[in-house]
Amino acid sequence: MNSNNPDRRGFLKRSAALAGLAVGAIPFAKGKAHAAEIQMPDDPTIEDLSYGARSRYETTNRVHSVGALNANGLRNLTPLQDTMGVITPAALHFLVLREQHLPNIDPREHTLLIHGMVDRPLIFTMEELHRLPSVSRIHFLECTGNSGLMHYKSYLADKKRSPELTKDIHIIQALHGRTSCSEWTGVPLSLLLQEAGVQKGAKWIVAEGNDTEHHAKSMPLEKCLDDVIVAYGQNGEALRREQGYPLRLIVPGWQGVNNVKYLRNIKVVDKPYYFQSETSAYTNLRPDGKATIYESQVGPKSLITFPCDAHHLKEPGYYQITGLAWCGRGAISRVEVSTDNGKTWKDAVLQTPVFRKAHTRFRFDWHWNGSETVIMSRCTNEFGDIQPTMLELAQLWGNNREPHLSGEAVERFWESANISEFLNNPIQLWKIGQDGSVTDALYSTFNVKV
């Protein structure tokens, strides 16, 4: 198991931080201000320009996932409120590492092993993977827990405990920032599996990374042969370290945990392995006490990113409402926007081309007349699947198998079920105040105690 080189120098420091956390200290970060700003100097030399940096007037950053959850790994969230178009810069792509270490792998020493139920076990160097036929595709990634009540509780707790440190942290980023979209480049996994020759009877694969916990995930062979990419590139350059450098899986449209980083090992097998990452975590407890397991596909979801709770409307007048829509199945075919609290809906314009299993930018002309209102968006995919409201989502979750439960009962359950790692895709509501303030009007309506 010690085939990697964990950074032992960090051992004492991290242990101290964890020990501190266990007794209630706050090891996270100081919000935006803490970040090392990587900016172009005022008088750049020719060397400064060899790898670009942004203007020092631009300060949007990933923020740490705040709260105790940080003890279980490194998390940084995308500032959706500042995103443009559909591509998230690699430097702002969200990350969730299920451990404390950020692996630092030399690509000359990294290999990918394919074995198990194959005719020819194979081991590929990075150089060989780069020689093989490649594809580049635009896909979103989303953490399973994105937009979850668990993170809302954590957000509230931190606001209460450290109002100063968290004043620049908003719902749009703290709750919804676990999704990003990139152009990924790599080799189709189907090609590698064909080179190895999958044997009859094989139905699943086990993919494993070379991080300290050797994150492992089972997934059906059928999906792997469909559209999974063994990726080494992101947005035109090599993967970033925090995104799995030098090699990772991209499992289009499936929840983030499947996209194994630092990919080192693929074993072809006949059944799922029930790893910790797919049993004690990443399963969803239903009201009847049964839990759904091996859930994968992200449901249709959209979100207004301007205006949202990170913004303030200066005066009545013209504003372009814009946001993102995505779905784990097919392409987004329609986004509707309501600016009157859901009474009427109008079609937004979609940025084309629309890519399957990718963020889709929508835009909508709006003249704000200065009165209080609630704005929201909902999306539909090419199969006609529609994004639900929070109440519909709770009812779908409970009522499918518990028809005797009322919507309210399911909603109460939802509030308490903060340990489920839900794929949350409810319609997000933003309230516009007469003073131009923009606030969350969904999560704040629940009776959540911290």
Next chain:
Amino acid sequence: MRYTALSTSRSSFRLLAIVLLAFGVAAAQSPTYKLGRTPTDTEIRAWDHAVGPDGKELPAGSGSAVEGAKIYATKCSFCHGKNAEGIFPFPRLAGGVGTYNTPNPIRSSAAYLPFATTIWDFINRAMPREAEGTLNPDEIYALTAFILFKNGTIKETDVLDRKTLPEIVMPNRYGFFPDTPQSEPDKDRGWLPYWNQVPIKKDAKPASSERAPAAQ
């Protein structure tokens, strides 16, 4: 005149197509690019440690909760508590059976699992933090036994090894849906989950797909 494919007769072209087709079928089963090399047995063994429910990858070795208690006290209790109760935010390992259908379910790391092999696999894979990979198989069997004993699933003296561990029936074995994980997409709904979208209503307007032709 130079010979070209165009100068061949129609029937021989058809024959060529049949030959290519037959070759194509054969090619699907043999490597096309011939990159990558055959790994050595040692290279495969080094990464063949994932343990599934049938436990066939489990190594030799054994341990009971009696030995496990000592190892747990020095290597695990700092984060998981003396009795596997967890120290926030580090997870509770045992207990919680019977609470899953209540408003405040306790979903501990081990009790909730459908298979006991997951405990062995995860300790071997990822524990203890900062010293992953330092426990030997006997110690991992013993720790697995200790956690299962704390959970009330086995007795303190029960010895776990590659044969007995996969035989344990976990209390929440049938607590998951679906019983058989989906290995092929549903033709109408794709892959799970398909509960988190509004079912298409008969009177619903069709989506305006002409607005946005999908790329890729």
